[in-house]
Ligand code: ATP
């Protein structure tokens with residue numbers, strides 16, 4: 001992608017409305033734009049990051065055996081009347097009436113709809129277990145939307161829903177998602193801690209929130225320091241291994257970790273003082289086991305091996321991609337801008353010419369751009385005639401992991417300066433060496 005033909009509306013000034021660094025950097029780097037309170041457009045640079053986040057989420061959901069579908073954003077109120085949540089949900093739910101005067105709503109979550117899909121098609125235990133997920137917009141009329149896409153009113157959620165014949169089966173499904181979440185956050189470059197959590201309006205009694213520690217986090221959390229030493233499950237773990245999945249869950253929940261709603265003062269005080277961690281965090285994921293809370297009122301039953309009808313045991317599993325993007329920035333930035341982990345960087349490398357039109361610069365830049373692109377890398381080529389200072393500031397701001405800087409003097413000998421965004425280290429090498437390094 002040539003920057004001269006791209007759409008990257010960089011802001012020079014710090015936007016006044018941004019209270020936290022991720023919000024400031026997302027606005028300044030032209031990743032998002034607020035359209036009305038808590039409702040955002042994702043501009044091309046932001047969209048690229050979001051797509052990479054979603055790709056990782058998808059790969060890990062698929063690996064754990066979940067199956068993707070797509071449910072609509074608008075739902076009929078009837079389903080929510082059946083489950084009993086239509087009145088309960090309160091003002092966070094955006095209620096809409098269509099031209100036939102039918103009550104509709106913009107879905108804040110999808111337990112009802114997926115239960116309806118399930119009951120219409122699945123009649124036998126032989127089709128279980130089943131886990132269906134989608135990545136779809138949600139709307140919650142948050143009382144206090146803030147921090148940009150961290151807490152917006154319209155936001156993206158990956159929500160998965162599991163169906164099992166028995167409680168034991170449902171716990172295995174829960175453990176699979178638990179392991180998949182550990183892998184997902186790790187691949188996003190984040191250290192997320194699973195914490196015992198309250199279930200809120202989703203309901204149920206067995207639930208964990210995945211929390212990233214951050215001073216700007218809205219949750220108050222308490223935990224043992226040890227969580228940082230645990231191993232992330234490997235890519236080739238056997239998700240069908242019931243004991244293996246339980247062992248991962250047991251390990252990761254073996255030390256104290258709870259959100260303020262579930263905090264147990266006495267248990268926390270029993271931890272040696274030096275190992276106690278009382279901090280703030282960002283909730284990036286939340287998983288629930290809620291048994292027959294929805295299957296019962298909505299009549300979602302299957303025939304068991306005993307020939308009788310059984311209500312299915314369900315769980316739901318949410319991750320917020322539009323919150324994860326700012327959470328990653330909170331965890332990885334410096335005074336000059338964003339430092340993207342390679343796995344979610346909008347571009348893998350940036351080629352910067354210091355003198356567009358100079359024969360040597362053009363030749364080396366074209367060589368780098370073509371070579372890297374042909375090797376399958378996403379490359380942003382700053383071919384503009386902006387001042388050097390502006391170019392460097394933009395490159396640091398948008399946080400692409402590697403910058404390849406080509407000036408007329410080094411280009412004359414076929415050389416390029418390679419700068420690592422994270423460490424700031426610079427190294428001069430031939431174009432071929434740079435291509436070898438990156439591909
Ligand atoms: P919070 O406590 O922050 O209000 P929640 O507990 O209401 O979140 P869940 O119902 O558990 O949210 O939804 C699953 C995930 O969706 C959350 O863990 C979070 O990552 C994301 N999410 C929820 N609300 C928002 C929002 N307003 N903006 C962005 N992401 C959100």
Ligand code: MG
Nearest residue numbers: 092140142200
């Ligand atoms: Mg909420």
Ligand code: MG
Nearest residue numbers: 200209283286
């Ligand atoms: Mg919450």
Ligand code: MG
Nearest residue numbers: 200209283286
């Ligand atoms: Mg939650």
